[in-house]
Amino acid sequence: MAQQLIQAYQQAPWRTQVLRLRTYLLLILVFALVTGLYLSISAQAAMAGLGSQQGEWDRQSLLREVSSLKVKLGSLTSVVAMEERALKLGYKPAPVDSGMYVVVPGYSGRPIVNLAPPPGPDSLPTGTLKAEYTESLWEFLFKTINGFQLTQGGKLP
Amino acid sequence: MNINQNSRFFSMGIAFSLIGALIFGQMISIQNRSDVSEMDTYYRENNDTITMKIIPERGSIYDRNGKLLAGSREVYEVGIDLKTIHEDTWDKEIQAVAREVKAITQWNTDSLLKVTIADKKNYIYVRLADGIDQVQVDALVKRKKDLANEDQPYLRSLVLVPHLQRSYPEGSLAANPLGYVTFLDSANPRGVNGVEGRYDIYLAGTATSILLPRSPYDITSVPNLPTGSSLILTLDREIQSAVEKIIDKAVAKTGSLSGTAIVMDPRTGEILAMVSTPRIDPNEYWQRVVPELLLKKIPWNRAISQLYEPGSIFKPITMALAIEAGAVTRNTVYNDLGFFDAPGKRIANWAYAAYGKQNMVGCLEHSINTCLAWISYQLGDKKFYEGIKAFGVGQLSYVDLDGEDYYPVRQPTDENWTKLSLATNAFGQGVAVTPIQMISALSAIANDGKIMAPHILRAIIDKGRQYNNPPQVVNQPISAKTANEVSNMLAEAIAGEAKIIKIDGYRIAGKTGTAEIPMPTGGYYADKTNASFVGWGPVDDPRFIISVWLEQPGGSQPFGSIVAAPVFQEIFETCVQLTNLPPDAIRKQLLGSTPK
Numbered sequence: 001m002a003q004q005l006i007q008a009y010q011q012a013p014w015r016t017q018v019l020r021l022r023t024y025l026l027l028i029l030v031f032a033l034v035t036g037l038y039l040s041i042s043a044q045a046a047m048a049g050l051g052s053q054q055g056e057w058d059r060q061s062l063l064r065e066v067s068s069l070k071v072k073l074g075s076l077t078s079v080v081a082m083e084e085r086a087l088k089l090g091y092k093p094a095p096v097d098s099g100m101y102v103v104v105p106g107y108s109g110r111p112i113v114n115l116a117p118p119p120g121p122d123s124l125p126t127g128t129l130k131a132e133y134t135e136s137l138w139e140f141l142f143k144t145i146n147g148f149q150l151t152q153g154g155k156l157p
Numbered sequence: 158m159n160i161n162q163n164s165r166f167f168s169m170g171i172a173f174s175l176i177g178a179l180i181f182g183q184m185i186s187i188q189n190r191s192d193v194s195e196m197d198t199y200y201r202e203n204n205d206t207i208t209m210k211i212i213p214e215r216g217s218i219y220d221r222n223g224k225l226l227a228g229s230r231e232v233y234e235v236g237i238d239l240k241t242i243h244e245d246t247w248d249k250e251i252q253a254v255a256r257e258v259k260a261i262t263q264w265n266t267d268s269l270l271k272v273t274i275a276d277k278k279n280y281i282y283v284r285l286a287d288g289i290d291q292v293q294v295d296a297l298v299k300r301k302k303d304l305a306n307e308d309q310p311y312l313r314s315l316v317l318v319p320h321l322q323r324s325y326p327e328g329s330l331a332a333n334p335l336g337y338v339t340f341l342d343s344a345n346p347r348g349v350n351g352v353e354g355r356y357d358i359y360l361a362g363t364a365t366s367i368l369l370p371r372s373p374y375d376i377t378s379v380p381n382l383p384t385g386s387s388l389i390l391t392l393d394r395e396i397q398s399a400v401e402k403i404i405d406k407a408v409a410k411t412g413s414l415s416g417t418a419i420v421m422d423p424r425t426g427e428i429l430a431m432v433s434t435p436r437i438d439p440n441e442y443w444q445r446v447v448p449e450l451l452l453k454k455i456p457w458n459r460a461i462s463q464l465y466e467p468g469s470i471f472k473p474i475t476m477a478l479a480i481e482a483g484a485v486t487r488n489t490v491y492n493d494l495g496f497f498d499a500p501g502k503r504i505a506n507w508a509y510a511a512y513g514k515q516n517m518v519g520c521l522e523h524s525i526n527t528c529l530a531w532i533s534y535q536l537g538d539k540k541f542y543e544g545i546k547a548f549g550v551g552q553l554s555y556v557d558l559d560g561e562d563y564y565p566v567r568q569p570t571d572e573n574w575t576k577l578s579l580a581t582n583a584f585g586q587g588v589a590v591t592p593i594q595m596i597s598a599l600s601a602i603a604n605d606g607k608i609m610a611p612h613i614l615r616a617i618i619d620k621g622r623q624y625n626n627p628p629q630v631v632n633q634p635i636s637a638k639t640a641n642e643v644s645n646m647l648a649e650a651i652a653g654e655a656k657i658i659k660i661d662g663y664r665i666a667g668k669t670g671t672a673e674i675p676m677p678t679g680g681y682y683a684d685k686t687n688a689s690f691v692g693w694g695p696v697d698d699p700r701f702i703i704s705v706w707l708e709q710p711g712g713s714q715p716f717g718s719i720v721a722a723p724v725f726q727e728i729f730e731t732c733v734q735l736t737n738l739p740p741d742a743i744r745k746q747l748l749g750s751t752p753k
Contacts, residue, residue, distance in 0.1 A: 070217070073324040079398040080327075099737070113221060115623060119623075
């Protein structure tokens, strides 16, 4: 009787196999998903890294261009160039005794040139890359868990 | 599922497990092999990272009004990557690169032709040219494309590396005080002479080598190194340019060996202009310094590096010391007989002239050597030598420029000093100074007895902040009263000295000098002189002290009053005009000031 009851509730063999197969496929799917996610994140991190590197080269290039343009401006406004331009425009050097002097209230002569602000409190240099571009998934995971614990389950203590 | 099926599954499971275990075991084995470990270390060290030397941009140099005097511009280094050259076409590629680079850049590339295939083992890169501008680079790139289109890709190994190079947009303007940078040594450029040399450590910044990972996963940010500090100088490029023209003209007109001039603000010690000949365009230092200066033993900047006997422009110092010590007053009378018998030698005046009874203004006006020799004995050697030391004679002025020279004054305690030395030193013979030391000493008379530190740095810009360089008093060798007295005496003297200086509206003080030139073997040349003039104005509130020195002028009248004084006048008039300084009367009227 007991033997008969067990047999009555036993799953059909094909059902058991399908169940096992499903479980196996589910595991593979989860593994594939995690792998895919990891690859995707890694690819994005690599792209960001390359982009950052390219940005660095571009920045260097722009800085060189800025310097070159400053020198070019210096050449275009050099004493010789300005004098040539003035003479072409018909200007002539003024004789010493041709000046007329007037008092301009509030004008105290040419001020000292200031090309930068005066000394003040310095700020510490900070990195330019965000942590998202440098930390691994594990580091991100641990940091998130740690942060979760510190805030007592997402709520501030 | 029957027993057969189960056993088959079981067997396959064991087989796959064994295969998996074998693979895993082999992986462990490979990982632990010593040669694999060494190889891994080798590639990690050589390929995982690249070493990058970051040379920060060299700081810029500006004049006092913020005009750029020295900056940096983008240029290219042209090289050849030996790894990429095919061995089959080695000769063709090497010859093509050498020919094309030489044709476009004008650089000599003959040494490239000697590079052999065997060199590939030792070298991977050969530098061919540097400092190549964008136009030439564009021409090279175009040529490379053209050859590739013609199925002759012989320039594929060409490498173009951009970098910054020192550039001077004003050319040779202010070259003497600026100095230059050895930019052709792009890996280690160095400032030489002048400001570039003196402030090289600040301008250059700190070069840093960093390891950059090649893997994009390990990317790290390149440290944002600050550029070298920038400098704001006290120079005024308008005044500098004008003075350079005036000096060049004077040298050509008088046939002098060289000309030197300094314009300084005696109240602050700020150098507004510093000129000497020749001037080498710092952009071309690599072509011109050796043949034009080094081989001829000519200093880069005579104003700080060339010693000469000042002659009569030294007399105001002796006079000031004597008045300060009470040895003479402006009304003391000296009876000039045309000679003065110093111990061991009779001293005579220029052209053996005798001026009879003269007060101290007359002594300065006629520049009477015998009078000054007599004064030195009234003063005494101790006070004289202590006094000229306080004036900075025979010492460095410590102007903030690289390359300053000095020659110590013989002291009474020295073996080769005699009583005659005192008499000759009193009128500027037997002492050697540079123009910067002389103008610095005389600035005390113009500035109430105080010597301000002569300097060219007005401010330094470091990490985005501007730090100003305040004027500093170096010494006060005489009182303000004595200084003003001597200044007025000199103003009267040059007004009387055949009216050599006549600047309408401005009262000027100054002294001419016509100095003999000592021979290396002793004694003085009979036919060679140095003509000079140092003056300042306006006397009641001096804004400019100007030193002019023409070395060995030609002509029949190579005197300071004839050749140097007019140069001083022209420079002073230019300074007045460029700085909008009104004539004395108008200035006093506008400011409501009274004369000293």
